Amino acid sequence: MLDFVRQAGIIAGKDLLLELRSRGRIASMLVFAALVAVVFAFALDPTEPVRDVAGAMLWVTVVLAALLGLGRAYVVDREEDALTGLLLTPVNRGALFIGKVVANLVLLLITELIIFPVYGLFFQLPLWDPLPTLALVVVLASVGVVAVGTLFGAMTISTRLGETLLPVLLLPLVIPVVIYAASATQRLLVGRPTAEVLGSLKMLLAFDIVFLVVCTLAYPSVVEE
């Protein structure tokens, strides 16, 4: 068990260090998310209360940015076939998956850390008051999206359509996350009490647990023949 965590840590560290060196993914994710916010600002009628759709806007943006990051998660591992090299080592395949999930999660959380305040700024959203609960919603929802996305990212990148196939496969599957996260966020932004979003939080947690387990178990079949 400890070995599993240690190995996952090595893999996550490797991915994050590589990302630090190349900065490719995080930059695209951040710039993309910011631009989506700008597009929304111009697409929406400024006289209408944006607060009503803020939850939806935020989560659509997050999911799209996540797709961008998850689609390219395996590019460096395929350049010189390093993934095969990793699979030749005794590393636990589940740990390999979780390490990848952690790294992708960190990148997504960093993106959200920037993007939520940007939206708050653009549309005068009261993010500060509900912050602890809001942060919890963000973390739980992100784990779910990244867990499923890391599995399917591994699949799609080794197909002929590549990462362009990822949205087609991932979006229907993460609709529950979007429903609960957007709804909870929306309520928190209009000042509803935390108690009202507890149900959504529980569902997000359930999603996370189910898919962390299912995807970890499915991962070896994806990377090995």
Add this chain to the structure above:
Amino acid sequence: MEILEPDLGMDPVVQSDLGPLKPIRRWAVRLTVLGGLLVLVALWMVFFYAPTEREMGIIQRIYYIHVPTAWLGELAIGILALCSLGYLWLRDDRLDAIAVSSAELALLFLTATLTAGPLWARVAWGAWWVWDARLSFTLILWFINIGYFMLRGAAENPEQGKRFASILALVAAADVPLIHMSVYWFRTQHPKPVVMNPEGPTAAPEIVQTLLFSTLAFTVLFAGLLLYRYGFERLKRHLDLLRARAGYDGGSMEGAVRR
């Protein structure tokens, strides 16, 4: 240097035993014909036996088709998920053949459901689409179904295609309860305009009977079509193997078959 003769024990062509296909074919034909006849009877019942619904008129009769197709679409997805799990576990090619046959039928029935649904909604609620929980859920299943075929088609080789598609089916199966819960919960947050109760104050016995019979008829037809498609898929795979063998040898199809 001496050339050793290959041992064909594990030859997939030999393994792809076509023996059971004859009875499958027979049953496929029987069930399809029976199903077809039952559907004709059901249609008669729909138009002549069941009473015309007071408020909705003729269009209400689409209900008798819509409900069975929805049920069968979901059944087909269920079969797909089960056989995909079986395939991943046992790596038996036949399970994958059932899975892909079921996936195709699922697409057929789900599309039918999504076509009939808006027609119904227009008459019942005045709008073509009102994010009714059932329809929304069906829509998501439909997209997953499309994704299944896109993933299969985009794979680098058929084996990868089967493996990946099965994993997708598995993950989708785990997701279905959550999608169901979330979509229905979403619906309760956004009540639709309830114009009328489509079934009337009491469901007349003729209505219930017609519905049940129609469901039975379509289910029999579904079973027949599934067997038909499965038989066809097995034959197709056998042919592909023979072709691969012939291509590899640089020889003819005849030679491949003989061996």
Add this chain to the structure above:
Amino acid sequence: MEKWFGGHPAVQKIDFSLSPGEFLTIFGPNGAGKTTLLRLLAGSLRPTRGEVLLSGAPLDYDETAWRRRIGVLSHRTFLYGHFSAVENLRLYGRLYGVDAVSERIEAGLRQVGLWERRDDRVGTYSRGMQQRLALARTLLHDPEIVLLDEPYTGLDPHAAAMLRGVLDHLRDGRRAVVLVTHNLSQGLELADRVVVQVAGRWVSDEPRSSIDPVAFERVYTERVGGLA
């Protein structure tokens, strides 16, 4: 064992054993299934029929500790361009559970002549240097079984000579080495046992001592060379 891909038999009924200290060279044209055979031996692929035995025990694909005993050098280097040589080796060292990792990294890099460039990103290396680093990576965890898939590809004469030197070192009596190559002279140089694989089968399996290089080259080019 056999390995079928769909209807295509990549490896047909190859049955052999390899002893410690044995250096086996496999020649053969493209498409003979040599890479597939190596992948089966490395445990990357499962045979359709038959099994791979390591020290008499079949490979357990769910458990992974035995992978520590095998080292693989392929024509892809398995390296990360954004990492330095040391960082790449440290990653693999940690995953293989190598003791005294820093010392072994230094020894390995010196052996392939890359110690001076150890902190440079591998993306800046030439092809030959990358292959040398890949060799260091292969041997980092001191594997008993070394599988080399066309390691001379893309190497300049200097690097090739260095590779030959390292391979010679591997013939220490306790390791088993399998070398797949197109290059007849390099393959014959160090081999104890020479095999020719064509269309998934072994058509020849002779001890090196019974082979006359000139005759072998003539027959090979005649019978097999045309198939490449």
